[in-house]
Amino acid sequence: MIPVFYRPEMVAPATGYSPSAAKPAQVIADWRADFDIAPDVEFVEFDPATRAEIARAHDPAYVDGILACRIPNGFGDCDPRIAASLPYTSGSLLAAARHVTTDPADWHARERIACSPSSGFHHAHHAESGGYCTFNGLMVAALALKAEGLADRVLIVDCDEHYGNGTQDIIATLGVDWIAHVTHGGRLPGSYHDKPGMLGMIEWQVPEFGADRCRGVVLYQAGADCHVDDPLGGFLTTADMRERDRLVFRLAVQHRAPLVWNLAGGYQRDRKGRIEPVLKLHRQTMAECIAAGVG
Numbered sequence: 523m524i525p526v527f528y529r530p531e532m533v534a535p536a537t538g539y540s541p542s543a544a545k546p547a548q549v550i551a552d553w554r555a556d557f558d559i560a561p562d563v564e565f566v567e568f569d570p571a572t573r574a575e576i577a578r579a580h581d582p583a584y585v586d587g588i589l590a591c592r593i594p595n596g597f598g599d600c601d602p603r604i605a606a607s608l609p610y611t612s613g614s615l616l617a618a619a620r621h622v623t624t625d626p627a628d629w630h631a632r633e634r635i636a637c638s639p640s641s642g643f644h645h646a647h648h649a650e651s652g653g654y655c656t657f658n659g660l661m662v663a664a665l666a667l668k669a670e671g672l673a674d675r676v677l678i679v680d681c682d683e684h685y686g687n688g689t690q691d692i693i694a695t696l697g698v699d700w701i702a703h704v705t706h707g708g709r710l711p712g713s714y715h716d717k718p719g720m721l722g723m724i725e726w727q728v729p730e731f732g733a734d735r736c737r738g739v740v741l742y743q744a745g746a747d748c749h750v751d752d753p754l755g756g757f758l759t760t761a762d763m764r765e766r767d768r769l770v771f772r773l774a775v776q777h778r779a780p781l782v783w784n785l786a787g788g789y790q791r792d793r794k795g796r797i798e799p800v801l802k803l804h805r806q807t808m809a810e811c812i813a814a815g816v817g
């Protein structure tokens with residue numbers, strides 16, 4: 523079974539351009555209705571991230587201002603429903619990351635891969651929101667695992683279309699040297715904004731975080747907005763994205779690298795304005811995750 527760390531409290535209304543705040547519930551409903559996926563996923567309860575856990579990654583004054591709805595969130599407003607959801611979106615990724623890194627001696631591949639149906643992390647800076655991101659759950663999880671002795675090194679494979687500038691800002695602000703942050707986001711020198719470069723980067727990095735090399739964990743943003751049809755994308759076809767997901771999961775299992783994946787961005791809509799094209803891509807990622815575990 524693939525554990526999915528979902529609670530309805532993760533969800534907030536999607537009021538602007540981005541559907542991400544409401545996406546967890548839609549994704550979960552989609553998976554529950556899918557005959558090929560539903561039997562192989564189990565939904566797991568978790569606690570929300572605490573203020574102290576979030577403040578490892580962010581300026582405490584920023585954390586308090588966001589939670590008290592005094593500072594605009596990543597959607598540019600102070601909607602208390604967004605603020606209420608934030609400890610749960612970061613909490614989902616954190617709980618999933620703890621799950622895959624606890625008792626690594628009891629290795630069973632399928633229990634070392636977990637899903638957090640979350641988004642809205644990688645543009646969140648140390649003391650600033652942006653780009654639909656408010657708290658950086660990737661960094662909240664990484665810093666908690668390090669503090670709790672559950673991992674020595676963390677690989678963030680950010681396959682969202684866009685550059686994880688918030689992640690990079692927090693790494694630089696805190697002077698962290700045990701996180702590898704690889705991304706195909708953006709078109710900056712050093713990013714991997716082409717298919718061979720991206721696949722090569724995955725092939726090179728993931729094995730480094732396997733059980734034979736270190737006590738590591740992989741946080742994989744399986745973004746859907748790098749699809750060629752995405753209005754904010756993109757350079758990968760549906761088949762390319764399947765190849766990407768398959769490679770990440772295959773390498774994690776083969777090298778026994780604990781891995782958590784999440785949803786990240788995705789902005790396609792069908793003619794009726796529904797996010798079905800995005801759901802289809804996330805469904806494909808889960809299908810590949812299940813296939814890797816079974817194999």
Ligand SMILES: [Zn+2]
Nearest residue numbers: 682683684787
């Ligand atoms: Zn994006």
